Amino acid sequence: MNVGQFGFSGGAAVGILGGGVAVGTLLLIEGIVCGHDLFVASAKEHPDNILKELPAPLLDDTHRKELEDEAAAKSEDFQDSMKIAWRYQNLPKMETSPTTYTKFGHYYDVSKKMSPELRQSVKCHSFYLHEELSFEPKMKAWSMNSGYARLLQSIQRIISQEGFDGSDPQKKQRNVLRIGIQSLGSVLWGDDVCCSDTPEDPHSLTKFLYVLRGLLRKSLSACIITVPAHLMQVMCDKFYLIDIFYRLNMLLPYTVCQNKAIMERVTNLSDMVVGLESFIGSERETNPLYKDYHGLVHVHQIPRLNSLICDVSDTKDLAFRLKRKLFTIEDDENGF
Amino acid sequence: MFAELNELLGASPESPDAGKFTLLRDTRTDGSFLVHHFLSFYLRAGCKVCFVALLQSFSHYNIVAQKLGVSLAAAKERGQLVFLEGLNGSASDLRALFDFVRVSLTPAGRDSWKGPVLLVDDLSVLLSLGAAPVAVLDFIHYCRASVCYQLKGNVVVLVHSNEDSEDEENELVVNSLRHHSDLILWAEGLATGFCKDVHGQIKIIKRLSLRQAAKQDLVQIYQYKIQDRNVTFFAPGLSAAVL
Numbered sequence: 185m186n187v188g189q190f191g192f193s194g195g196a197a198v199g200i201l202g203g204g205v206a207v208g209t210l211l212l213i214e215g216i217v218c219g220h221d222l223f224v225a226s227a228k229e230h231p232d233n234i235l236k237e238l239p240a241p242l243l244d245d246t247h248r249k250e251l252e253d254e255a256a257a258k259s260e261d262f263q264d265s266m267k268i269a270w271r272y273q274n275l276p277k278m279e280t281s282p283t284t285y286t287k288f289g290h291y292y293d294v295s296k297k298m299s300p301e302l303r304q305s306v307k308c309h310s311f312y313l314h315e316e317l318s319f320e321p322k323m324k325a326w327s328m329n330s331g332y333a334r335l336l337q338s339i340q341r342i343i344s345q346e347g348f349d350g351s352d353p354q355k356k357q358r359n360v361l362r363i364g365i366q367s368l369g370s371v372l373w374g375d376d377v378c379c380s381d382t383p384e385d386p387h388s389l390t391k392f393l394y395v396l397r398g399l400l401r402k403s404l405s406a407c408i409i410t411v412p413a414h415l416m417q418v419m420c421d422k423f424y425l426i427d428i429f430y431r432l433n434m435l436l437p438y439t440v441c442q443n444k445a446i447m448e449r450v451t452n453l454s455d456m457v458v459g460l461e462s463f464i465g466s467e468r469e470t471n472p473l474y475k476d477y478h479g480l481v482h483v484h485q486i487p488r489l490n491s492l493i494c495d496v497s498d499t500k501d502l503a504f505r506l507k508r509k510l511f512t513i514e515d516d517e518n519g520f
Numbered sequence: 521m522f523a524e525l526n527e528l529l530g531a532s533p534e535s536p537d538a539g540k541f542t543l544l545r546d547t548r549t550d551g552s553f554l555v556h557h558f559l560s561f562y563l564r565a566g567c568k569v570c571f572v573a574l575l576q577s578f579s580h581y582n583i584v585a586q587k588l589g590v591s592l593a594a595a596k597e598r599g600q601l602v603f604l605e606g607l608n609g610s611a612s613d614l615r616a617l618f619d620f621v622r623v624s625l626t627p628a629g630r631d632s633w634k635g636p637v638l639l640v641d642d643l644s645v646l647l648s649l650g651a652a653p654v655a656v657l658d659f660i661h662y663c664r665a666s667v668c669y670q671l672k673g674n675v676v677v678l679v680h681s682n683e684d685s686e687d688e689e690n691e692l693v694v695n696s697l698r699h700h701s702d703l704i705l706w707a708e709g710l711a712t713g714f715c716k717d718v719h720g721q722i723k724i725i726k727r728l729s730l731r732q733a734a735k736q737d738l739v740q741i742y743q744y745k746i747q748d749r750n751v752t753f754f755a756p757g758l759s760a761a762v763l
Binding site: 327387390391393394395397398401402444445448449452453488489490491492493494 | 550552553556575576577579580583584587607608609642644645647648649650680682685686687688689690746747748749751
């Protein structure tokens, strides 16, 4: 699967993933391997913990050495952001052949954690809702939920401060900001849109996405958002969330919450929508076609930026498997 | 603009219509190729265009328009195109939005453009921003009264709709607009899923008379394939890949 294409067509894209802990993490790891800045936002657990739990990318030996050397050099003078240019000199562009996959962290080993040196080799900005809310009283900007408003303010600040909007003429190399937002729309963000039939503010989530979309379009950034499993129920039948870091063998069923109208609007405001569907407990589990796989990746919508056509590969059938320590996504030419 | 679509619609940039309300609708697919068509069509026709772009940036439309032989930047420069980029945060108040449209399209003394055109992509976004369906319909009603009737211009609006949609507010807006449109272009993704040679089906519905409900609308169905610089249309089952 050409994950590299995902976030960078036209320099900005928003993806919504249901049960996307696995795929969202893949993009954070890829970001670290590529030397991109990260912005991780969560209302559930501290972003530092999320990052500490990232699995180690599987790289072949030459690339591992390259990255480790570079990470060591970088940690000595982290403030000098011109070192990022070195990385681009030595690594090929992302949108090329599949052999580049091992270089970009597309495969990872869930039994091992990413080394602190590699993790700390990129700038990581974090937003932990509980900390943020305790600093200042509630704010009501953009007429939306204050948690979302704070998050937008924070993202906007980082984009302009770090020059991702092209505002800093000094920065010659163009680095990318990868934003990961966990469990948007859940009650932890102070939003009852996905668990109430009459939400307090049904428009907060979609307003947030709209303003975020505007920010992304004007900067060199990409954003992955995961939403609670029950919001994605509209897309997949019998949807189960796989939390592969903590509960490798346990799968938690979620009850259905009817908020299809919101999900339809969220989909329309996104460039790309992907869902994960586990086979466990479904009739597909015994289907011989799927015997080596653990689930399907549903691509519900793909970006169509700066072009009449969209980049659709010949097949949209993708499956994922958790094989011993390796999480991979394959299409039916290479796999099933 | 897509030559084949002009043929199917009996339209020509040499003689654009007047006073027409066109509804663009998409279901299970992205109908924005129709927006690109009408944008380049009316600019080629020499009309003054006010484009309320709520979902994409100026550069997105500009890049595509250039492939269709039109420069939006140049059109803006010469005052033929007024572009409102919703993502900049300027689309919150519907009343202000209407005033903006009216002021943009009311002819100034020295203007020599043929007929004003309002283009909206896409109306469904206004509901996501908190506008009530009735307010959205009022906005369109005022735009239509002003642009189609007073100024003898045209209005083209895109909305999304899904079958079995649970978004009642959106369905209300779409259903109301359907009944007041002179022309409806409805792009639908194929029920059988993605296909390399046929990207979707388009229904062209010409309302023969808005007042006499008994009169049948003219409905034509075609399939289409989107390419880098063009969209081709063909009768169902007659895609070039099949023949």
